[in-house]
Amino acid sequence: MIIPHPLLGPRDAQEFVYLGDASLMNRPDGMTAGIEAFHDWLYQRDNPAGIHRELWYHEQGDRSWLVVTRNTLTHEILGAELARDVARAMGRTK
């Protein structure tokens, strides 16, 4: 697979490390959320046959974490964004 890195252009998937479902970005606040919330966040994930947003790390590259949108049926990659930008857009700013 080839991943269109938002900064570096097309890069071979072998340069990346795969983590999984990008819903991991929605980490609950450890000071307010309880065990149930953390458990659901960590373990209850969808495994769609189709469009999936997932986290990839460009370990053999610029160390960017990316959110890659991929069709799990065809391996077609529909887009890739810097995870930092996605997280900030979700409100993770100072």
Add this chain to the structure above:
Amino acid sequence: MTQTHRLAGGQIDRSRTLRFSFDGLPYLGHPGDTLASALLANGVRLMGRSFKYHRPRGPLSAGSEEPNALVELRGGARREPNTRATVVELFDGLEAASQNRWPSLRLDALAINDRLSSFFAAGFYYKTFMWPAAFWEKVYEPLIRHAAGLGSLSGAEDPDSYDKGFRHCDLLVIGAGPAGLMAALTAGRAGARVILADEDFRMGGRLNAETFAVGGMAGADWAAAAVAELGALPNVRLMTRTTVFGAFDDGIFGALERVSDHLPEPLPGRPRQTLWRIYARRAILAAGATERPIAFENNDRPGIMLAGSLRAYANRWGVAAGSRVAIFTNNADGLRSAIDLQAAGVEVAAVIDARPDAPPDAPPLPGIRHLRGAEVIDSAGRLGLRAVTLRHANGRTEVLRVDALGVSGGWNPNVNITSHHGSRPVWDPAIAAFVPGAGGPRGLVAAGAAAGALSTHGALAGGQAAALAVLGDLGLGARAEALPEAEDAPVSIVPKWHVGDGRGRAWIDQQNDVTVKDVVLAHQENFTSAEHLKRYTTLGMATDQGKTGNVIGLAVMAELTGRTIAETGTTVYRPPYTPVALGALAGRSRGPEFKPVRRTPSHVWAAEQGAVFVEVGMWLRTQWVPRPGETHWRESVDREVLATRRSVGICDVTTLGKIDIQGTDAGAFLDRIYCNTFSTLPIGKCRYGLMLREDGMVFDDGTTARMGEHEFVMTTTTANAVTVFRHLEYCRQVLWPEMDVQIISTTEAWAQFSVAGPNARRLLARIVDQDISDAAFPYMAAGEVTIGGLRARLFRISFSGEEGYEIAVPARYGDALIRRLMAEGRDFDAVVYGTEALGVMRVEKGHVAGNEINGQSSALNMGLGRMVSRKKDAIGVVLSQREGMVDPGGYRLVGVRPVDPAGRLVAGSHLLEQGAAAVIANDLGWLTSKVFSPHLGSDIALAYLRGGEGRIGQRLRAVNLLARPATETLVEITSPHFLDPEGERLRG
């Protein structure tokens, strides 16, 4: 032997003669021959034995689809089993041997299996090797393993090298027959970057095997001219002997180039094979078509082959596979074989044409009996064909004495690569074959015979049209030039899959010995779907992947179930198209080059001392350093431990991960990374930190020092240096991008040595420029120092339990530092200690390491539960409080000593109450790490023990069930801190 069966003509170089041997006998051939064509030229047609029944077999085909003629090639370490004689390019001195026979090919003891065939029908394994269960491992498995497989490996290391490479192109053309050549010409002339790959050593595909003309010249000559033109184009790369074996994501294709397989051994510096990864913007599959046989009783004798292969041997290699031949066909193409063979001077006894009314457009067959509506029903000849029995349209039977029979059941487009991404081929009744379905690999189109266009004109036109479409896509202008003139005969076929009622043995998959009868049995037992049929009968599961047999098997099943072939469907092809050697997939990654080696800064010095090294991940670390007279590793390790505890020992700890962390939020960031608190750490101090995973289990540990208000230096374990760094990047980019924190790995930048023992400070004081007295540099101090003006970092930390320091200098000074430390240390009898002594001292001190941080253990398990701070949000803290993880009766880290100091402990032993049976219900825990403590004079161990804290002082049994017979030792449970539990030594 002489080449008794050699005809005139063909694309072989008769000016040179090549000597080769088969089963020890010498033969002659010519450049351009394959092993199969040369053997046939010498009158040899018995080339192998079948897998299950050990039936005598000769080549069925003249190409890579070959199921039968599998031989062992070369001798010694280069011996290679299961090579297809039909694609092995002949070279001078080639040695080949038949396989799956004993004692000889002509007289094979296991041919008895053929007589017992009624016991070996489909599902034989599943039904026979069921009971008794005790026989599975002891009897059945060795039996099956002995009988399984065809050839045998040399067992010696492969002396050749294999390479990998990357290539890029606008258009990859797979196959250099008429369609592929026309596509490559069209795209190449338009300036596109083209790669044309063909598995054969001579490009041209079927044109090399046919007599008809292209563009007014012989087809083979047209192909040669096209190849010459392409070879002169700078934007076209020709790859012969290169099989494109798979389509992968995003236009990436796998290709295997047999760089040196046609030579006795590779030329110096050249690989045997190269595995190419070809990045293609577009690809055209012009892989042609493969002929399929018709199944009839005893249709597997040497001399019975595909009709198109029979004429390929005559036309391309000048070889008559027999002196009197017949053709059995259900389509017009079979007739071409009869015409070509007759023209080559071979006597054609009859054309047995299964079509009741062979169409009038069939080519005339002057002087040949054309038996319309007839079929072959049996054959005779023990080691090779002597005669066939045919049944005329009127029911009369006749025995025809022939020594070769060409069979044509029609042609299957080679759709394989189009279905590598899951697309299913679709049935085309017009040609009675599967053609590529929709939704194949993006950017790939099939053209020519691979797309179902089975005439030469169809191939040329298809190749051109596909290339023009690609050029249009890529924005490269091109115009359709006039195509060379070529035959455009329609496909005239009446499907015929097998003859008879299925009671006799009519072979479908010759390599795996699957007959029509086996398909009937599968149907009876309700294994009727294409996928079940394959797995129950092993149809199509051999090295040829059913290239000649699959469709017949499906057709027979369709008949039996009353469905159409389209309804029955087919299995989906997967890579590789033809087998790829594991050596090629491994490439250079073997032996010491399997992975990179990382050497520590003291490696050269340690090697000079005769150190024994151990692999730790990619690192080579000093394991121990034997001194003269030491004959056992324990002597060296015990000495290193005692010398360190008595005076001073030095250990290279560069391999520990080192991460610089800076930014105004660095302290707050570490509070979230570690379960304990770091923001309160004073500048110039370090602290032991415990990192959890989000599931609450311990991830890693290490000491982290605060070098400045916004600057920390973290250390990780050697094993997790990479994963911790990845985790930190994840946390700062994905979870908390609002934090101002920057990180960089400095593991390779600093050479770091542990200096430990009562004289550690005195030794370091000799080389460090600053005051490092206990008052100036107390326990857990950290800071920048200098060594003769050289920048260095000093940390007062200890893993050994002794007063200890770690001193770091820029990596290039590491060698100088170890030499300086050892020179200054002479007065203190300083030793270097390796990873074994390090392990002994950390177990004596009760520190956890990889055996305890096993991914299934929490801080509480390790006795570190109080480190988990609930006052802040940190990774893993919430889920570490789950019910099961805070069980007071759960595992706790304890120490274990044998009651008798001479008693032996074995790591992994399980702890049990005295008198309790050694069963899982009574299991209390296990020994994680065991060492011999020279300090205590006995084995000691760390263990996870249920309710461990409450059991200190108890006596339990440590049982090792892996020993035969099981061993056990009476042990006493202790604190994990065997040495100096108050830590007085640390503080000096």
